[in-house]
Amino acid sequence: MSNNICVVGAGCWGKHHIRTLNELGLLGGIVESDSTVLKRFSDQYPEVDTYDNIDYALQNEKIDGFTVATPAETHYGIAKEIIQSGKHVLVEKPLTLNIEDATKLVDLARTHNVNIMVGHVLLFHPAIQKIKKLIDDGRIGKLQYIYSNRLNLGQVRTEENVFWSLAPHDIAIFQYFTDSYPETIKANGVSFIQEKIHDSTITQLKYPHGIEAHIFVSWLHPFKEHRLVVIGSEAMISFEDSTRKNPLKLYSKKIMMDKGIPEKIDGPVEEIEYEKKMPLTEELFYFSQHLDGSALEIANAQHALEVTKILVEASNQLEA
Numbered sequence: 001m002s003n004n005i006c007v008v009g010a011g012c013w014g015k016h017h018i019r020t021l022n023e024l025g026l027l028g029g030i031v032e033s034d035s036t037v038l039k040r041f042s043d044q045y046p047e048v049d050t051y052d053n054i055d056y057a058l059q060n061e062k063i064d065g066f067t068v069a070t071p072a073e074t075h076y077g078i079a080k081e082i083i084q085s086g087k088h089v090l091v092e093k094p095l096t097l098n099i100e101d102a103t104k105l106v107d108l109a110r111t112h113n114v115n116i117m118v119g120h121v122l123l124f125h126p127a128i129q130k131i132k133k134l135i136d137d138g139r140i141g142k143l144q145y146i147y148s149n150r151l152n153l154g155q156v157r158t159e160e161n162v163f164w165s166l167a168p169h170d171i172a173i174f175q176y177f178t179d180s181y182p183e184t185i186k187a188n189g190v191s192f193i194q195e196k197i198h199d200s201t202i203t204q205l206k207y208p209h210g211i212e213a214h215i216f217v218s219w220l221h222p223f224k225e226h227r228l229v230v231i232g233s234e235a236m237i238s239f240e241d242s243t244r245k246n247p248l249k250l251y252s253k254k255i256m257m258d259k260g261i262p263e264k265i266d267g268p269v270e271e272i273e274y275e276k277k278m279p280l281t282e283e284l285f286y287f288s289q290h291l292d293g294s295a296l297e298i299a300n301a302q303h304a305l306e307v308t309k310i311l312v313e314a315s316n317q318l319e320a
Contacts, residue, residue, distance in 0.1 A: 003288050004028025006063045008054055008078055010037050013092060014069030018045070020280050021067075026288050028063045054078060058085045064291045067119075067284070068092060072160075076101040079116070083108050090287045092119040093168045094311065095304040102308040106301040115296055117287050118304035120172035124282040126274040127239050127248045128173060131230060134250065134272070135177055140232025141254075146174055146213040148228045151221035161198040163189065163318060164311060166217040170228075171307050174215075176298070177230070178207045181306055187314035192220060196319075203314050235267075248272045 006029030007017045014032075021027040022045060029049045032038040042050045051057045057066075058081070065088040068078050076096045082089045083105065095118045096102045109116045122128055135143055148170040157165055175181070182205040189201030200218035207213065226241040236251040252267030283299070290296050 003065075003291055004063050005065045005067060005284070005288060005291075006031060006049075006051075006057050006060075008057075008066055008068045008082075009070035010034075010041050011069065014067075015041075016280060017067050017069050017284065020278075020284050022048075024281065024285060024288070026284070029057050029060060031057050054081060058082070058087070063087065065089065065287065067287070069119075072097055076105065079105055080108060083112050083114055083116070086112055086114060088115040088117075088287075088291050088293070090117040090119060090284075091304075093172075093304075093307075094118075094164070095301075095308055099305075099309055099312050102305050106305050109301055113293060115290055115293060116301040116304070117290070117296055117299050118301075118307075119283065120168065120299045120304070120307070121279045121283050122169050123172055123176055123299050124286065125241075125279040126277050126282075127241070127246065128176070130248060130272060130274040131228075131237055131239065132177060134237060135230065135232075139235060139250065140230065140237060141234030143178070143209075143211055143230070143232055145211070145231040146177060146229070148173070148215050149225050150215075150217045151223075151225045152219055153221055153223070154219055156193060156199070156219050158194065158197070161189070161191075161201070161315075161318070162217050162219050163187070163198055163201045163203070163315065165219070167201070167203065167215050167314075168307060168311060170215045170217075171310050172299070172303070173228070174205065174207075174213050175303060175306055175310075178211055178213075180208045180211075182207050182213075182310065185310060185313045185317070187317040189318050198318055201314075201318060205310075237272075248274055 005026045008031040010032040030041050031051045031054050066082045067090040069092045075091050079091050150166045184206040187203040189198035191198050199220040203215045205213040224242045228239045230237040239248045250270045254265045256263050
């Protein structure tokens with residue numbers, strides 16, 4: 001197998017797929033309907049086949065898989081065509097904009113025996129991988145609570161609210177950490193800039209085994225903050241992805257009950273080292289390693305379907 005991967009969509013995120021796959025030696029084609037954009041990439045990568053229509057790319061037997069980095073409303077139709085051709089596909093988040101289409105793609109992939117992977121790129125961040133290992137190894141005791149703040153001033157979108165724009169990252173991470181689906185979902189938000197397009201939302205999630213979580217996202221905030229906190233019965237973790245050194249810390253801190261009185265145990269703080277690898281590079285390499293049809297353990301179709309269901313359920317509450 002040649003592991004040639006074709007990128008569908010050479011826009012603001014697709015261009016990163018193209019560059020990264022080329023660096024990995026895996027770029028097998030580019031599909032872009034804008035002739036000016038396509039010409040620019042054809043000149044930049046003269047050895048790579050370029051197409052103005054996906055139908056032509058699907059006829060190339062040397063291509064083993066596709067990544068789709070087009071507007072979300074086009075994901076279903078493009079992914080469906082790729083799957084029906086028997087090719088593996090990585091679709092940028094969100095997989096689709098509704099549960100029905102997401103379910104159809106999952107079922108279709110099962111029928112054609114191909115992999116669907118979804119671009120929840122932060123699952124491949126080395127710090128997130130490290131946190132997952134700390135949880136699974138029992139370093140924090142019993143997982144109790146997770147929260148994330150993903151805040152900034154802009155980029156304000158007109159076609160989707162802040163929840164659909166930013167929260168999929170954290171929903172995917174929470175699903176990954178808990179290995180479960182929330183029992184209850186509650187969401188509320190505010191719209192100040194554009195009517196009916198939420199600028200800030202807070203979503204509360206309750207998972208099995210007493211695990212609770214919340215996600216706070218906003219593009220109407222005075223400073224940038226990407227903070228993830230994980231609380232366990234024996235220790236706590238924080239990761240700040242918006243500061244210069246992106247520190248990952250393990251806090252040996254907890255509250256114990258001593259004869260009915262809460263007692264604070266304030267132990268040392270350890271900075272956890274992790275590899276400074278690019279998440280997108282790790283994600284695309286992982287996809288390339290599963291073009292043989294082997295099962296995806298991360299960012300697979302079932303995981304993506306669950307993320308879509310959570311997004312839709314929370315959105316229905318926001319719009320109520």
